[in-house]
Amino acid sequence: MINRLTDTLNFQAEALVLRSERQRLIASNIANADTPGYVARDMDFATALRQATGQAGTPGRLAATAPGHLSPPAGARGEAGLRYAAASQTNLDRNTVDMDRERASFADNSVKYEATLRFINGSVRTMLDAIKGQSS
Amino acid sequence: MSMFQVFNISGSAVSAQSQRLNVVASNLANADTVAGPDGSAYKARQVVFQTELMGAAGAAGVRVSTVSESDAAGRRVHDPKHPSADAEGYVTFSNVNAVEEMVNMISASRSYQNNVEVMNTAKVLLQKTLQLGS
Numbered sequence: 001m002i003n004r005l006t007d008t009l010n011f012q013a014e015a016l017v018l019r020s021e022r023q024r025l026i027a028s029n030i031a032n033a034d035t036p037g038y039v040a041r042d043m044d045f046a047t048a049l050r051q052a053t054g055q056a057g058t059p060g061r062l063a064a065t066a067p068g069h070l071s072p073p074a075g076a077r078g079e080a081g082l083r084y085a086a087a088s089q090t091n092l093d094r095n096t097v098d099m100d101r102e103r104a105s106f107a108d109n110s111v112k113y114e115a116t117l118r119f120i121n122g123s124v125r126t127m128l129d130a131i132k133g134q135s136s
Numbered sequence: 137m138s139m140f141q142v143f144n145i146s147g148s149a150v151s152a153q154s155q156r157l158n159v160v161a162s163n164l165a166n167a168d169t170v171a172g173p174d175g176s177a178y179k180a181r182q183v184v185f186q187t188e189l190m191g192a193a194g195a196a197g198v199r200v201s202t203v204s205e206s207d208a209a210g211r212r213v214h215d216p217k218h219p220s221a222d223a224e225g226y227v228t229f230s231n232v233n234a235v236e237e238m239v240n241m242i243s244a245s246r247s248y249q250n251n252v253e254v255m256n257t258a259k260v261l262l263q264k265t266l267q268l269g270s
Binding site: 016017020021023024025026027028030031032033034035036037038041043082099103106110113114117120121124 | 138139141142145146148149153156184185186187192193194195196197198243244247250251254257258261264265268269
């Protein structure tokens with residue numbers, strides 16, 4: 001019964017975790033903007049979210065198909081959602097970080113992180129209102 | 137919570153960039169150093185950045201792996217009256233290229249600013265996360 005209250009939050013919670021992971025990825029790219037040979041990475045957010053919420057087959061998941069296989073720890077996720085960025089302009093030091101793209105992704109991800117936070121806040125407030133009723 | 141790692145990542149980048157800025161400062165300070173009695177003047181230095189993996193997938197900071205010295209020939213100026221002039225009357229200055237160093241300085245300072253902004257945004261987002269549900 002109680003998980004019916006929290007089930008609606010799960011989707012947004014997964015989205016929030018993925019958003020913060022993407023924020024970390026973009027921060028890594030910005031940090032390595034001057035590192036020779038660094039290849040920028042980014043997340044295919046839609047696919048990652050579909051995998052995290054179990055709405056799609058998860059190619060990155062480990063399956064124990066033989067008795068000798070180790071079972072993955074709980075909550076472990078494959079890196080299937082991570083992609084490497086191609087260089088938008090050729091560089092002598094083979095660094096593929098495009099600062100304009102990274103800054104845009106960073107702003108985009110920050111706003112969407114905040115949006116997810118607001119969705120969660122909204123659900124929590126709705127739930128609290130339902131619990132309290134109109135008595136106050 | 138992967139958002140906390142943003143501080144480690146950007147922090148490593150900020151410290152690497154400030155080390156780069158330090159090296160630029162030494163180079164510019166020694167731009168007009170002449171060769172000592174051993175005949176070798178100050179050599180321009182460059183930091184070499186390297187990616188430093190930080191545990192979780194995709195988290196990559198930066199560190200300065202080495203500081204390399206440029207082995208370009210020093211600037212030679214004919215000035216026989218200079219106390220450090222050699223037998224032919226040439227004075228050897230350091231091989232620092234002031235224009236390159238200025239460009240390097242601006243690049244380092246921009247990267248520094250970028251990383252500080254990343255940390256600020258992460259801080260704001262974390263504060264909003266902490267107030268969740270209130």
